Amino acid sequence: MASxxxxxxxxxxxxxxxxxxxxxxxxxxxxxxxxxxxxxLATFPDFPAEIRAPVGTTFGVSAFQINFGAKSIxxxxxxxxxxxxxxxxxxxxxxxxxxxxxxxxxxxxxxxxRNLQKAGYESxxxxxxxxxxxxxxxxxISKMTLESVKEHGLGNKEALRCKxxxxxxxxLWMFSRKREPIADWLNxxxxxxxxxxxxxxAALNAGHxxxxxxxxxxxxxxxxxxxxxxxxGLYRTVTGAQALSWGLAQGAELADLQIVLGSxxxxxxxxxxxxxxxxxxxxIVTFQAEDEIAAICAAIGASFAGSLGITSSSGPGIxxxxxxxxxxxSTELPLVIVNAQRGGPSTGLPTKTEQSDLYQAIYGRNGDAxxxxxxxxxxxxxxxxAIEACRLAVKYMTPVMLLTDxxxxxxxxxxxxxxxxxxxxxxxxxxxxxxxxxxFSPFKRDTETLARNWPVPGTKGTEHxxxxxxxxxxxxxxxxxxxxxxxxxxxRLAKIAGIARDIPxxxxxxxxxxxxxxxxxxxxxxxxxxxxxxxxxxxxxxxSHIHIRYLNPFPANLGDLLSGYDSIIVPEMNAGQLKTVLRxxxxxxxxxxxxxSGLPFKIQEVLDAIHAETSVGSK
Amino acid sequence: MNExxxxxxxxxxxKLTIKDFTSDQEVRWCPGCGDYAILKCMQRTLPELGATxxxxxxxxxxxxxxxxxxxxxxxxFHTIHGRAPAIATGVKLANPELDVWMITGDGDGLSIGGxxxxxxxxxxxxxxxxxxxxxxxxxxxxxxxxxxxVGTKSPSTPQGSIxxxxxxxxxxxxxxxxxxxxxxxxxQKHMPGVFTRAHGFKGASFVxxxxxxxxxxxxxxxxxxxxxxxxxxxxLLENGERMIFGAERNRGIVFNLEKFALEAVTIGEGGIxxxxxxxxxxxxxxxxxxxxxxxxxxxxxxxxxxxxxxQAEQSYxxxxxxxxxxxxxxxxxxxxxxAGQTWEVK
Numbered sequence: 001m002a003s004x005x006x007x008x009x010x011x012x013x014x015x016x017x018x019x020x021x022x023x024x025x026x027x028x029x030x031x032x033x034x035x036x037x038x039x040x041l042a043t044f045p046d047f048p049a050e051i052r053a054p055v056g057t058t059f060g061v062s063a064f065q066i067n068f069g070a071k072s073i074x075x076x077x078x079x080x081x082x083x084x085x086x087x088x089x090x091x092x093x094x095x096x097x098x099x100x101x102x103x104x105x106x107x108x109x110x111x112x113x114r115n116l117q118k119a120g121y122e123s124x125x126x127x128x129x130x131x132x133x134x135x136x137x138x139x140x141i142s143k144m145t146l147e148s149v150k151e152h153g154l155g156n157k158e159a160l161r162c163k164x165x166x167x168x169x170x171x172l173w174m175f176s177r178k179r180e181p182i183a184d185w186l187n188x189x190x191x192x193x194x195x196x197x198x199x200x201x202a203a204l205n206a207g208h209x210x211x212x213x214x215x216x217x218x219x220x221x222x223x224x225x226x227x228x229x230x231x232x233g234l235y236r237t238v239t240g241a242q243a244l245s246w247g248l249a250q251g252a253e254l255a256d257l258q259i260v261l262g263s264x265x266x267x268x269x270x271x272x273x274x275x276x277x278x279x280x281x282x283x284i285v286t287f288q289a290e291d292e293i294a295a296i297c298a299a300i301g302a303s304f305a306g307s308l309g310i311t312s313s314s315g316p317g318i319x320x321x322x323x324x325x326x327x328x329x330s331t332e333l334p335l336v337i338v339n340a341q342r343g344g345p346s347t348g349l350p351t352k353t354e355q356s357d358l359y360q361a362i363y364g365r366n367g368d369a370x371x372x373x374x375x376x377x378x379x380x381x382x383x384x385x386a387i388e389a390c391r392l393a394v395k396y397m398t399p400v401m402l403l404t405d406x407x408x409x410x411x412x413x414x415x416x417x418x419x420x421x422x423x424x425x426x427x428x429x430x431x432x433x434x435x436x437x438x439x440f441s442p443f444k445r446d447t448e449t450l451a452r453n454w455p456v457p458g459t460k461g462t463e464h465x466x467x468x469x470x471x472x473x474x475x476x477x478x479x480x481x482x483x484x485x486x487x488x489x490x491x492r493l494a495k496i497a498g499i500a501r502d503i504p505x506x507x508x509x510x511x512x513x514x515x516x517x518x519x520x521x522x523x524x525x526x527x528x529x530x531x532x533x534x535x536x537x538x539x540x541x542x543x544s545h546i547h548i549r550y551l552n553p554f555p556a557n558l559g560d561l562l563s564g565y566d567s568i569i570v571p572e573m574n575a576g577q578l579k580t581v582l583r584x585x586x587x588x589x590x591x592x593x594x595x596x597s598g599l600p601f602k603i604q605e606v607l608d609a610i611h612a613e614t615s616v617g618s619k
Numbered sequence: 620m621n622e623x624x625x626x627x628x629x630x631x632x633x634k635l636t637i638k639d640f641t642s643d644q645e646v647r648w649c650p651g652c653g654d655y656a657i658l659k660c661m662q663r664t665l666p667e668l669g670a671t672x673x674x675x676x677x678x679x680x681x682x683x684x685x686x687x688x689x690x691x692x693x694x695x696f697h698t699i700h701g702r703a704p705a706i707a708t709g710v711k712l713a714n715p716e717l718d719v720w721m722i723t724g725d726g727d728g729l730s731i732g733g734x735x736x737x738x739x740x741x742x743x744x745x746x747x748x749x750x751x752x753x754x755x756x757x758x759x760x761x762x763x764x765x766x767x768x769v770g771t772k773s774p775s776t777p778q779g780s781i782x783x784x785x786x787x788x789x790x791x792x793x794x795x796x797x798x799x800x801x802x803x804x805x806x807q808k809h810m811p812g813v814f815t816r817a818h819g820f821k822g823a824s825f826v827x828x829x830x831x832x833x834x835x836x837x838x839x840x841x842x843x844x845x846x847x848x849x850x851x852x853x854x855l856l857e858n859g860e861r862m863i864f865g866a867e868r869n870r871g872i873v874f875n876l877e878k879f880a881l882e883a884v885t886i887g888e889g890g891i892x893x894x895x896x897x898x899x900x901x902x903x904x905x906x907x908x909x910x911x912x913x914x915x916x917x918x919x920x921x922x923x924x925x926x927x928x929x930q931a932e933q934s935y936x937x938x939x940x941x942x943x944x945x946x947x948x949x950x951x952x953x954x955x956x957x958a959g960q961t962w963e964v965k
Binding site for chain 2: 032036231233234235246253260262279280282283285289290291293294299300301302304305309323324327331417418458459462463464466467469477
């Protein structure tokens with residue numbers, strides 16, 4: 001008989017194992033099942049840069065963390081409540097973070113002498129005093145997996161591969177999640193290898209059955225986590241890369257333009273290239289270029305010829321694109337540049353998250369070369385932000401930098417499906433053949449937006465030449481005139497600054513302008529800041545959370561809003577970039593809270609900073 | 620009859636002239652620069668090709684030659700150093716109907732832009748690439764370039780350059796170009812034919828133009844392009860014709876099996892008859908590679924005209940478009956987003 005079911009508000013589960021153990025797959029399938037149960041959730045795939053790191057090593061450990069609950073979930077959780085460790089290395093690298101008293105599930109079958117050595121253990125830590133702090137369930141999962149798939153006739157190596165499904169089965173039982181969607185998925189994935197599908201399903205069922213029937217200690221409880229989402233509607237889980245790609249497609253549709261994406265493979269931006277390459281149904285053209293520079297240049301060429309050019313990359317690739325971005329700024333062509341930030345500088349930490357490209361986005365490039373910069377706060381938010389990037393690019397004839405990061409790209413969350421029909425179109429205006437006697441200049445501007453005309457090849461009467469050399473304000477011809485360069489520089493700056501009139505005023509995510517402390521963030525720190533501020537406010541502290549989507553230009557009211565607070569804390573996964581920009585723009589004493597470890601903030605870290613600031617304030 | 624004559628009149632009225640392709644911008648190359656002749660030839664040839672101003676796009680990189688688009692009254696994009704192949708590819712991907720010409724030089728196209736040149740040729744993007752080769756960096760005031768002869772003294776190589784020089788056509792063929800041709804800036808009778816062939820070729824057409832920089836590398840092509848000696852040092856290729864050259868038309872190219880190389884011979888000497896001379900076959904890649912290198916030894920002519928032309932079934936942009944068209948409309952964005960596992964909150 002199943003044990004008593006204990007109802008929890010939320011739980012954090014972390015699956016950790018060797019890179020070859022299939023932890024990402026286990027985590028994502030657990031996520032699907034959880035989402036289908038209606039719980040809110042946030043996930044954090046945390047994997048090494050090596051594709052197949054040496055087996056059993058600590059640097060080859062791959063982990064997937066999910067926080068899910070019957071309440072609103074905004075972070076992946078500071079500390080796991082449950083840790084699944086498939087080998088000694090996974091235990092070694094992850095145990096330190098497990099909540100005291102938390103549940104630890106280990107595959108004792110993988111705790112061989114050799115694996116222990118590789119992980120740096122002299123002897124097995126199982127059963128030693130260091131385990132006393134946790135509820136430990138050590139099972140020979142390897143052996144039970146082999147047993148469960150025996151009848152399907154796989155070789156030992158292939159049979160052992162099913163142990164992630166065995167483990168998943170047990171975890172599904174533990175959290176009262178359904179197995180059916182996963183069985184469906186396995187059948188579809190291995191349609192051509194029915195014996196593999198059958199083995200995996202057998203392992204999944206065996207793990208589940210084990211949970212149901214095993215006579216374990218009282219610690220081996222079954223949990224129930226309820227459904228959340230008060231907002232009615234149809235939901236699905238979405239990763240940042242998916243929402244972003246769909247948002248770009250939707251943005252182009254609203255602009256009535258064809259997308260030409262130029263991209264070059266780079267972690268963690270590649271999924272955008274993959275997804276858009278799989279969306280030819282929508283008329284999207286994708287071009288995997290020979291390098292980062294060619295990728296953006298092809299996108300610029302496409303925009304010149306009347307399409308919506310888009311390029312996607314990550315920090316190092318963005319650095320390579322800077323000169324071409326200057327060309328698009330100078331020739332005033334629409335372009336969307338997606339930057340999925342990662343740990344830097346240089347190659348840095350390709351698979352780890354960071355938000356350290358804000359300087360690069362705002363201040364990069366030679367010359368005075370302003371671009372709008374916007375950012376997404378969560379996976380689902382990428383959809384809306386991508387549409388907005390397209391709108392600004394087309395309306396203002398400018399490149400737009402969209403900042404997301406490795407965390408947002410890969411993480412998943414439940415997403416209420418948008419009503420696509422309700423979105424406001426913003427059709428691009430491309431010039432038609434001028435009437436007889438009508439003056440034509442490619443640089444004639446809209447008096448309000450300062451955007452130039454968009455004449456495109458193939459149209460009679462609007463033939464023109466443009467380039468990176470300074471252009472005459474009126475005619476668009478080459479001009480080396482001193483006063484003209486001043487005027488053009490001023491105009492380019494004014495055009496971008498003017499976007500502040502066309503974007504929403506900065507809102508306060510939590511709290512009010514009457515509070516004393518503002519925690520100001522941008523991008524994927526939204527979750528931890530939001531949770532920390534919620535806790536602080538519940539403790540009676542006068543703290544607001546302000547989260548900035550538009551980083552350049554800032555919303556028109558931001559300066560006034562911030563100057564109303566006694567103090568401002570800026571948590572960032574960099575060494576203090578937004579802090580600098582805020583100080584620069586508003587001459588305010590923005591205080592940095594920085595974390596550059598390649599991992600997202602913990603709620604506690606932000607909360608500690610709030611406490612430190614409020615106790616200073618109360619003196 | 621009447622109808623036909625009307626058509627003719629229409630054609631005459633519609634036919635564009637050199638003036639239609641000349642922009643109002645003042646040309647700013649040095650007096651005597653070889654680029655003038657190439658520009659005039661282009662402005663003169665486009666009307667003959669039936670080109671229209673609105674469907675013609677000139678894309679260039681950076682350098683003296685890359686100013687070219689400003690002087691053509693068509694669409695033009697003067698881009699950044701070395702990147703014209705990538706930008707031209709984007710133009711073609713956005714609108715495969717456009718007639719795209721790319722103008723580059725030996726520094727722009729083979730040094731900073733070498734990688735892009737390699738890939739635009741490999742992909743066979745349907746554009747016409749004109750590489751003005753003057754063996755020097757002109758706009759930056761005379762440094763040696765990747766095509767400079769070893770020993771070239773320049774501001775950056777006061778003791779003479781050490782880098783071996785690159786043969787543009789060999790590079791192009793090595794990259795997988797399916798069309799490679801060569802002409803000379805002053806060859807006003809030869810150049811239009813080469814432009815016409817390049818324009819008619821579906822795929823990436825690579826044309827090297829031997830061009831004279833009067834300021835930093837005057838007479839760099841030496842006797843090959845000089846009036847008196849040109850006939851003896853240029854092999855004017857014609858598909859299906861024997862490779863005969865020389866002021867007296869008594870010299871020719873044979874294949875020397877022993878050396879496994881092409882050799883310049885004199886008809887009537889050493890038992891050589893006209894029948895021994897090779898017949899040019901544009902589709903023969905092996906011979907084209909040897910023709911590209913011809914001219915290295917004293918007395919050997921440089922091959923001019925179309926060295927290689929072997930059109931593929933489908934050019935790059937056509938293939939890309941075909942893939943998109945095959946899928947287009949099969950699913951909407953809503954289908955994509957609403958697919959997969961969903962659940963409803965009531």
